[in-house]
Amino acid sequence: MSARAKSRINDFVIRLGNVNGTGSASANGLLMKTIFRMGIPVIGKNFFPSNIQGLPTWYEIRVTKDRNLARSGEIDIMVAMNAETYQQDLKSLSPGGVLIYDSTWPRNSVLTREDVTILGVPLAQMCNKHFSNARTRILMKNMAYLGTLAALLDLDRQVIKGLVEETFSSKQALIQANLEAIDLGASYAEDHFKCPLATRLKLADKTAGHIMIDGNTAAALGCVYAGATVGAWYPITPSTSLMDGFKSFSERFRVDSETGERNYCVVQAEDELAAIGIVLGASWNGARAFTPTSGPGISLMSEFIGFAYFAELPAVLFDVQRVGPSTGMPTRTQQGDILAAAYASHGDTRHVLLFPANPKECFELAVKAFDLADRLQTPVIVMLDLDLGMNDWMSETLEWNEDYRPDRGKVLGVKELEEVESFHRYLDLDGDGIPYRTYPGVSAKGAYFVRGSGHNKYGGYTEDEDEYKEVVDRLKIKWDTAARLVPEPAIKTHRLAKLGIVSVGSCDYAVLEAIDRLARKGIHLNYLRVKAFPFGDKVTEFLNRHERVFVVEQNRDAQLRGLLSLETDYQKGRMESVLNYSGLPIDCRCIIEAIESHVAKGEAA
């Protein structure tokens, strides 16, 4: 056993290696939540297999007093509960780290490494002795290692107890068992090891005004708050929890307590082609409608997305991106759909994209997406990814502006229709490229044909070249209007900075940490985070102010960089890519490395 542990208070990473389907998720969640309630900033990342039971799964918790809310790339404490991955887990531990494993079955031959501390706890043995039921024994092993960690890391035992009581409030019998298991693990650690470790926790007050939430849940809340009434979907990882969230919030807020009637309608469609069709049918009829999906769903929806672009129907889509191409790795993260979403469908089509970077933005941009879709009468795709959608993020508390009213865009009702001489669906009366629309059932005067075939500005069918061009040229004007209406990028500048860095979505915290660390080394960067497509003037201006810009994104083919070079006049060669596409969420190290090596090259030249 090596005792060269680094002293790290409130600043380290715990990784827990488990077998999926053994109930470890609740213990790991409890651990993260306990740290959060101790006032210490924390994030949780789940690396799980596309499987229900029996395969390796890891949960990674970064304790970060300085609020570096991305992965660090280090592993300081490893709880190795899966014998199958012992070797891998031991290897991935950072020097000076601590590995805790179940020593019921000693693995001295496997578990040898000089520069780390290895602590064995006979978890299974203790639980088998203490609990009689087979399933309970397996489940309580998780709570037992939580107890061990409680002793080793100095977790606040009152906070744990409170959380256990909350978690199992409906199953009183479980509270006692869980607390006993925690005590087993803690007592063993206290009796056999020097507790706490040098790497440990200390009560702090840095989480006020924050919550722990995942992006899908926040986006689901956004849909409820935006007044969406129709949700259609086909289940697909990693977007499923978005609709689960919408359903459960709707059950809570949208069911009439007297009649039991629902003010919403969720349709689980037969496939994604139908899901987007249902959204379009609903928005054609004036309901706010949405569909959550992932890359394969976007591929399937593409025909209807192009239809909605051309026939000018609002639609809100959430693309919770996962690893592609094809089925790819469904439970791993990537930002690989940027180009597919931007240009989804055949012919000249371009779509409004929104890129939230944290759960708070998932909530806010979900609401914004409905306003933009209605205002622009076009599909809006909110681009999350698995990391943002499914992992546990420390987010600022969500806030609601009571003055908010939905922007339903240019809709003519009975009264307005009576006042106009005639109604033509695709006339640009205001010069912004956005025509007026009507809902079915309102008035005969407002009747028109929605069609994906060639139509003229009056809404009539056409195959006439000039009439066709007039409509698609007007759609381009609408696109320019969109560029003025979408959220502006987030920009952070430094007075000494010459280099630029551009990124998107869930890369944000890793980029911020990289900028911070590089600044300490005297390398300063101006940072722009794209929040929407079309990009708008601010993005072009930022690019043009820099001789060299690093584009950080999570896909192999530098899709954001590609989109920037297609859609701005900035030279492609001046953008250098920093790419992370392994399927695990980005950490700051690859960014720092790329920029340092660039700077070093410059100095050498």
Next chain:
Amino acid sequence: MTFIAKPKIVHEGMARNALGLTIRDYEGRMSTLCAGCGHDSVTSAIVQSFFELDVPPHRVAKLSGIGCSSKTPAYFLSASHGFNAVHGRMPSIATGANAANSEISLVGVSGDGDSLSIGLGQFAHAVRRNLNMLYIIENNGVYGLTKGQFSASADVGTKAKKGEVNEQQPIDPVQMAMALGGTFVARSFSGDKEQLIPLIKAGIRHNGFALIDVLSPCVTFNDHEDSTKSYAYTRQFFHPAMHADFVPPAEEIKAAYNEGEVMPIELHDGSRILLRKISKDYSLHNRGAAIDYIRSHHRKGEIVTGLLYIDGSEPDMHGINRTTKAPLNDVPFDKLCPGGEALETLQQRFR
């Protein structure tokens, strides 16, 4: 689709319905289909039905997919909103439309290519969710717009215009709908308005998915000898099993049939369907027996028509969902948005 608007000529003596509208108010643009196309007869049956039912045209939304049949919504109800979806995907648009506005009357027109090949999945699931709409398949056994390829409803042994023989089994939307739990399943013939119009009316008033498979011959590509979807063949082997008459609410039933033969069925809005058994051994309320009957007659080359199955007691999509009575597109925002205080309370659980 058509470029040609139909001149709206109203004679003084023209019949007006309860809304004071003439049949012209239910028509659409000029058809650009081939002269003699069965689809045009279906169009005029739809026009007639909505006129006689006194439905305000703007309270109807008409939908279709892609194909000859899907062009027809342009030819009726010009004061209704219309939607030409992409190929085979009209049922999903209709699902969304109904989800948002449960009060609007939906009529979908599709074809055998649109519903039985590219759109088979969407068709099946619309039946399954008992979507409240009238769904007409104009069935002619061929792809017209792409010049005469067999469709999935073509019978084994039927010959294409250029002599090719179909050897694959046909898909029968009527048997499918019955097997899938369809609540209103009918078959008719574009050349028999007397049978078709009451079926369309009943289908409009049925609270749930009303399928009418209408044999509607393609005069250009499938009306020759050795075709089982020609006018001549259909007329010869047409086998009505159940005749339905439609009686609107509050109208007295004039007993035109002998008692015992007529079975009145009340629809949710108070209107009634009077069913008359034409074939004595047909069993209306037994899906299995109905399918057997259709299959055994099909083996003999016969086409069983009429209202072949009805069950008005099953809940439609909104009934299953327990959606509020008011159309969802009309629920005020303050009933939808829980507000700031609720958000604050809710977030306790994320702390």
